Amino acid sequence: MQELSPQYDPQAVESLITERWNDAQCFHAEPTDAGDPYSIVIPPPNVTAALHLGHALNNTLQDVLTRVARMRGMNACWLPGTDHAGIATQSVVDKRLQAEGKKAIKEYKKMEAQGGNGREQFLEKVTAWKDQYEARITQQLKDMGCSCDWERQAFTMDEPRATAVREAFFRLFKEGLIYRGKRLVNWDPVTQTALADDEVEMEDVDGHFWYMKYPVCDATGAETGAFVTVATTRPETMLGDTGVAVNPNDAPRAKFIGQFVKLPIVGRVIPIVGDDYVVIPDEESADSKARMASGFLKVTPAHDVNDFEIGRRHDLAVINIMAPDASISTSHGWDDASQACDPFVGLSREDARRAVVRWFKEADLLEDQKPYKHAVGHSYRSHVPVEPYYSDQWYLKVTDDKLAGAALRAMDVSQRQPSDNAAFNAKTPKRQDAKEGKADTGLKFYPERYAKTFQNWHENLRDWCISRQLWWGHRIPVWSLTCSDEQAALTLTNEWNDANPGSSAARQDGDTVFVCLKNNDAVSDLEKQGFIQDPDVLDTWFSSALWPMSTLGWPEKTDDLATWNPSSVLCTAREIITLWVSRMVMFNLYFEGQLPFKDVFIHAMIQDGHGQKMSKSLGNGVDPIDIIHSHGCDAMRYTLTAMTTQTQDLRMPVDLIDPHSGEAFTPKFVTGPGGYKVAAPEQDSPSVKGKKMASSYGVASGKVKPSDDLPAARNTSEKFDLGQRLANKLWNATRFTLSILTDETPTTSDEMTLADRWILDRLAETVAAADAALGEYRFAEFATGLYDFFWRDLCDWYLESIKPTVRENAAQRRTLAACIDATLRLLHPVMPFITERLWESVNEALPGDRSVPGLALPPNTLLVKAAWPVMEAGAMADASAAEDFAFIQSVVSAIREIRSQHQVAPSAVVEVSATGPAAVLERMAAHRPIVQSLARYTTREVGTDAQEASNAAAALVGDMTLYVHDVVDTEAEKARLSKRRDTLAKQIVNFEKRLGNEKYVNSAPAKLVQETRDQFAAAARELEAVEAQMAALG
């Protein structure tokens, strides 16, 4: 048999074990396989960059769940894949090309505009990037031990997923749920694309409020001589004002409703309307808007989302005064510009703002100007302020009851908050998954509080703008044609050709016809007739929303789909509840009539040591491979699992490893952009003088380039020491076990000792607790429960207890074998590599069945497919063993404390006498071998009348007094006793107070009161004894 080294070496084991799993094809599942279905779809990581610790956490948890399910004999399938991440990837590639001085998207766009194939060529670049990072991500996942079904690896933009997207879009379009809308979008004037709401980052900006006076007039434009003052932070948009609004409840100002103003500069006559959206000015108000407001709101429907809504309510014109680059322009919908407007046309929005303010000042129409700090949306890509921009976009009507309503109704009743919608409050959900045959249950969030986020989102949903002015994505499958007379008569041959404005019957000259194609068969026909495909692509979340179905072959009615959809649980971060969870739920319900998953587990966000979110843009992310390098994969996985409590954030102080010396150290931090604390790009070696290195922040931010003189430092964190120690301990405990076990046939001839019965009792409790914790996704509880059982119970107490006897006692060896076997099984989902390696050695040493009565442990060659331990209900519970062993533990602890207090060397054997009631002494005698071995003593005298010896330290355990002889140090003993006396005295006061309280005695549970009485009596007894001992010492 191969000897195990005295220390666990993860590097040597991990690759070996990976190979073994691969050879045995352990992770692949087929619908026809035995067992109840269990499935997880991976939240597909973006191909923008390599995975960081947050992914490591997320994927470790999914792997734990998958591996447990597999061991439970379920037909477990974990579907891996990656996301094309539209704008993020396109932007990353563009930036990289620019940084390398190569042709970037600007040039490709030019090429495309000139009829070249710029689009295609640029997409090749992005695809190359995607291939590179997809490979890198996949390798990272494999290195992390993720037991994904790699044969099913998917990508949101590959062929099968494209088919799914086409089908979904087609069906939604046909049902009229996709529409073309002229709406305000978040426009990035630099990259010239629309942004989703979530792609907009709010930043506080120091701006101003300007108070501008507009002359009041009548409908014909004749001025009355009165003025109204509007307050705005964006004076330049006044060129597009089409109304002024006043709150009808604002008594002093409401009289203006129905009158008009003549818009300065432009000369446009626009109405004053009443709308209760307008904030009434109030200088005393806590609301800063009320303090700043003038009571009159300029309404610019084309450049402000609120104004757009007000405009709709009052039927105001929408006048767009800007070009796509956000410069003032008269060629995008502004046709009443007067000559006075000329100086403003062509100015950037910033210049226009200054110019407009100057104009008002010079015209003496600027009443006031106040500083004002407010949040302004910025493009997460170009970081310039986002411009609400009036343009044509495709929308998905998620507000339709078939989508948002269905998602709400799918929530589990137990997690719903009272809603405005009475039907929703009362409605019992339908069971989404008949296969499991469980009673009515809906979508459930863990931790529960996230259900609120989900509900709130769907109750306030707005339609989803799904078009993006990008190249990297699924092209919108819509072709359009603005008809001439002749074309209006055209008959389209496609299977379905109904279009939004005007069906074929009512088509007229000038109408635009939109045709959605399910596949490309009819494309050439259409294009011959002059149709052109929409240049936009779909929002990246459109394809992600289909992920739980598209990864299983949808729209085909595959066996995969029938087996694994709905999946068992979605495991993700909270930031994505609205973006992704919501949309998957809506799509799966809409297309398949069932949920995409039954549970949603939301895990914490990993922050760095300063409480800052780990992110790519901050450059404070940590590559899991670095941790695997410094601590080993199992150590990383264990620690991450143990850190997964129910909180929403967790901190991870990150250190660097000096490449010159290999030692870990805390880097120097500097304040980076945005006030964030980051590791200085360049760091000095803490031990090798004059040597420097590049921090991961330095490399990620591009501030330094690693080189031979400036090698990149890997990250590490001492947080992972926890897992590393556990791995080593497990390695050695198993090594020790193997040195004892021989490949004997298990025998039952010997009696099980107390220690055996106790450890099996503990094991039973541990398995039950582990199962309960997993069922509620309480990972930390799961991990620490196993840790405590293994380290505290098994190693500290059980192994130490059996050392003197195990070589002679076959029953003990059998118990030991069962415990190690079960421990390896229990820890395998969290620490797959080391347990699988040790399993091999245990199998060699003891190849047979290692079950014990009450605990089935069927043998298996590979641990990855071995059965999860199942306890026969109650069979191994042993209350008397638990009680007896607790007694032993307190005796041993008491003697150890005295030894330590008196500086007795651990190797020295002391003498102990005991005195007390006969029953207790008998109990002592029954367990003497264990106790003597654990506390290292020999027994001098035992008896109910044993006299207190001089020069001995005494301890009270229950009714029994123990004397540790010849430990000499009187002062130390006095100190120990007096400390004990103080503690007891304090406790007694406490107990007396409680028991003296009639209300407590009368209203607390009788059991609790009795417990307090017992505690009180015990403390009083011990105090008396302690005082006697102190008196004896003088």
Add this chain to the structure above:
RNA sequence: GGGCGAUUAGCUCAGUUGGCUAGAGCAAUUCGUUUACACCGAAUAGGUCACAGGUUCGAGUCCUGUAUCGCCCACCA
């Protein structure tokens, strides 16, 4: 502006329907190689559970308010 969460030992965190004499890991102190493990063992010290009120026989736990920090959402009057 709305919502969610955090504040417990020097550090990172547990503490599930109120019963706590408040726990763990790391760090600290003392002792120790008894051949599984020094990535170890034994023992010790360390906390008016952010603050102020309230409910209760009893509050780390429930309620109200305050402070600080973090995250998400929000239509830049």
